Amino acid sequence: MIQSPNGVVIPRTVTLQLDQGGFVLESGKTLPEVTVRYEMYGEINQAGDNVILLLHAFSGDAHAAGLHHDADRYPGWWDDMIGSGNAFDTDRFCVICSNVLGGCQGTTGPGSTNPQTGQPWGMTFPVITIGDMVDVQYRLLRQIGVNTLYAVAGGSMGGMQALEWAVRFPDMVQRAVVLASTARLNAQGIAFNAVGRNAIVSDPAWNGGxxxxxxxxxxxxxxxxxxxxxxxxxxxxxxxKFGRRLQNADGAKLDLEDQFAVESYLEYQGEKFVDRFDANSYIYLTKAMDYFDLASSWGGLDAAMARTRSRFLVLSYTSDWLFPTDQSKEVVYALARAGKDVSFNEVVSPYGHDSFLLEATLQRELIRAFLSGGTV
Amino acid sequence: MIQSPNGVVIPRTVTLQLDQGGFVLESGKTLPEVTVRYEMYGEINQAGDNVILLLHAFSGDAHAAGLHHDADRYPGWWDDMIGSGNAFDTDRFCVICSNVLGGCQGTTGPGSTNPQTGQPWGMTFPVITIGDMVDVQYRLLRQIGVNTLYAVAGGSMGGMQALEWAVRFPDMVQRAVVLASTARLNAQGIAFNAVGRNAIVSDPAWNGGxxxxxxxxxxxxxxxxxxxxxxxxxxxxxxxKFGRRLQNADGAKLDLEDQFAVESYLEYQGEKFVDRFDANSYIYLTKAMDYFDLASSWGGLDAAMARTRSRFLVLSYTSDWLFPTDQSKEVVYALARAGKDVSFNEVVSPYGHDSFLLEATLQRELIRAFLSGGTV
Known part of the structure; x- marks a missing residue:
């Protein structure tokens, strides 16, 4: 049986209280209704100043820690970073994580029902941005009575949201933890996203969404x-992990069926993913990442960073070639030029971009140290 | 009008003279008939000792230089390395390039007709290896009267063939030029090939080949x-080349249609490719690359390299992450341990794996110098 120090966690769902006009997106389009799924670990203190908002990556969700039931085999995606005495210390902090707008794990997205038609949105769902995701999180927090954030923290697309939070709501964010991320995706990252979208829309079953x-x-x-x-x-x-190992232990048969272990692994990962992820969400969320560009949105990266009032911890990982260290440094230098309080570390790790999910030991100490001390 | 120093070149096609049993492949299976397309630039000398065999990469073909007709808009893939006074100097050498076995540009492959059924082979075509490609080239050369090679030269999958040539036919190869290549594909390379094959076989039009x-x-x-x-x-x-530039000059419209320049470029490359390449060849040739492993085929890399009697020029490229420098060094160190004559250079180039096709200036001098001097 799988154990988690965070025990069984019950996800919560709220519907945002919106003006008559609905939720206005960065594109100018509106959503008539927004529902948000979130989870909470630890308790909000009397002063309401101990909340940490975790921001999940592209294929993550609100389930950052704990189990959903006693027989659950998979704890939340950052279970080994969250809990009593851990980096995100639930004895001290109230840790909140919500599924992003456009997602498919309980928050409004292209697979949700359009209340005006009674049908799934599909590709009639409006384009959403990292800014829109953050705006939804902001309204969620205000609605549940959270007015200040001890910290925001996330990796990859979650790091983009952490940066957006610090720039968009500077008075609300005291600390920002930005892992394996960037202020704007590079051409190679956009290219890989484009291939993924092409694979989806080329599947006849996609059927225009x-x-x-x-x-x-x-x-x-x-x-x-x-x-x-x-x-x-x-x-x-x-x-x-794989090298050139073959799936069949008795060596290459020199036929087309024979598979290398890495092939079988990838196919397994692909098959497992389709059970839990919506193809249209894949399209909308990758597009949100592509469009994310703090520099172009705020009149330059320096101007964006000048807005912030948080302390920053920025971590990159030596073997991460998707969000390479140079992109973290671009953020760090802009913060430094703006005279902000920023700590940067390039963590030595072989796990590539996934390091921020896997390299718990080193990361735990760096984040714990950064989060120590009281309210700024 | 496009000019080429190599003028108009007429491809040649020969059918290999085979024993009754046909062409026996490494897998033990046989092909009843093998046809080979090749091109020739420059003249064979009286002694027959000035032939250089060029070995093309995965998506290349026999058309290494020149134009196919006066209005041809695309010269051969290595036109800027071949010609009078060039790296592969046609005043001095007879340069030959043939389309590989399993290919789709005139040499027998899965798109060819199986003479026993009168139908295209499709997926009934037997698995072929880099060794089989080289064996076909060997028979082609012997059949047209070439008994010794001044040099073999190729990049990427062409470099695999160059290495295979030097190991398999050590007495015939005097020099081997191995660019952006490896003695065995790494797990990441196998993984990318697997994704490509998956994309093809998932297209309903593939229809089992x-x-x-x-x-x-x-x-x-x-x-x-x-x-x-x-x-x-x-x-x-x-x-x-692209950065985050949008296809539409007037900036992001924040809709799903809006494309980054790199997306449009990739889609264009994809569309252009399908006009000239056969999907089944994609499957067979990537599988041949996956299986290529000089170490496992010859009882270890040192044992393989000990067989060779050529001089070697090995080049890697700083920005090539698909066939990274470490993989070239693995070959170089094995050659050095075996006491072979090997020159190695890591060429500084931003063009990635394609550098061996694009970085003509530096490469030209290195190859010219290596090929200078007489018969070993």
Whole structure:
């Protein structure tokens, strides 16, 4: 039986209280209704100043820690970073994580029902941005009575949200932990996202995004995931984990069926993913990452960083080639030029982009130290 | 009008003279008939000792130099390395390049007709290896009267063939030029190939490989090419070439149609590729690369290299992350341990794996110097 120091956690769902006009997005379009799924670990203190908002990555969700029931085999995605005495110390902090806008794990997204038609949104869902995700989180927090954040923290797309939080709501964010992330995706990252979207829309079952009452585009989504998965690992970690090992122990048969272990692994990852992820969400969330550009949104990166009033911890990882160290440094230098309080560390890790999910030992100490001390 | 110093070149096609049993492959299976397309630049000398065999990469073909007709818009793939006074000097050498076994540009492959059925082979084509490709080249050369090679030269999959030549036919190869290559593909390379094959076989038009009389799996093949193309470039070259530039000059519209320049470029590359490449060849040739492993085929890399009697020039490229420098060094160290004559250079180039096709200036001098001097 799987154990988690965070025990069984019950997800919560709230519907945002919106003006008559609905939720206005960065594109100018509106959503008539927004529902948000979130989880909470630890308790809000009397002063209401001990809340840490965790921001999940592209394929993550609100389930950051604990189990959903006693027989649950998979704890939340950052279970080994959250809990009593851990980096995100639930004895001290109230840790909140919500599923992003556009997602498919309980928050409004393209797979949700459009209340005006009674049908799934599909591709009629408006384009959403990292800014829109953060705006939804802001309204969620205000609605549940949280007015200040001890910290925001996230890796990859979660790091983008952490940066956006610090820039968009500078008075509310005291600390920002930005892991394996960037102020803007580079051309290679955009290219990999484009391949994933192409794989999805080329699957005939995708059907222009209208597949919710029929077969889903599982092949296209699985291929998108396979490409993504390669980019989350490093060449070194793949060498260590698989090398040129064949699936069949008795050596290469020199036929087309014979598979290398790495092939079977990728196919398994692809197949597993389609059970839990919506293909249209893949399209909308990758597009949000592509469009994210703090520099162009705020009149330059320096101007964006000048707005912030948080302390920053920025971590990159030596083997991360998808969000390489140079991109973290771009953020760090801009913060430094703006005279902000920023700590930076390039963590030595072989696990590629996934290091922020896997390299708990080193990261735990760096984050714990950063979060120590009282309210700024 | 496009000019080429190599003028108009007429491809030649020969059918190999085989024993009754046909062409026996490494797998033990046989091909009843093998046809080979090749091109020739320069003249064989009286002594017959001035032939250089060029070995093309995965998506290359026999058309290494010159134009196919006066209005041809695309010269051969290494036109800027071949010609009078060039690295592969046609005043001095007879340069030959043939399309590989399993290919789709005139040499027998899965798109060829199986003479026993009168139908295209499709997936009934036997698995072929880099060794089989080299064996076909060997027979072609012997059949046209070439008994010794001044040099073999190739990049990427062409470099694999160059290494195989030096190991398999040590007495015939005097020099081997091995560019951006490896003695065995790493796990990441195998993984990217697996994604490409998955994209193809997931296209319903692929139809188990039987598509030659109907619509071809163009979407699947285009996606495979898009993935491949990203791996042939470097992150730096993509940044320089595209950055975050949008296809529409008037800025992000925040909708799903809006494209970054790098997306449009990749889609164009994918679409262009399907006009000239056969999806089944994609499957067979990537599988041949995956299986290539000089170490496991010859009782260890040292044992393989000990067989060789050539001089070697090995070049890697700083920004090549698909066939990184470490893999070239593995070959170089094994050659050095075996006491062989090997020159190695890591060429500084931003163009990624494609550098061996693009970085003509530096490469030209290194190859020219290596090929200077007489018969060993």
């Amino acid at each position: 209208n597949y919710y009452d029929g077969p889903h585009p599982t092949r296209g989504l699985a291929i998108a995931r396979m490409v993504g998965h390669i980019t989350y690992l490093s060449s070194e970690s793949m060498r260590l | 039987n598509y030659y009389d109907g619509p071809h799996p163009t979407r699947g093949l285009a996606i495979a090419r898009m993935v491949g193309h990203i791996t042939y470039l470097s992150s730096e070259s993509m940044r320089l």
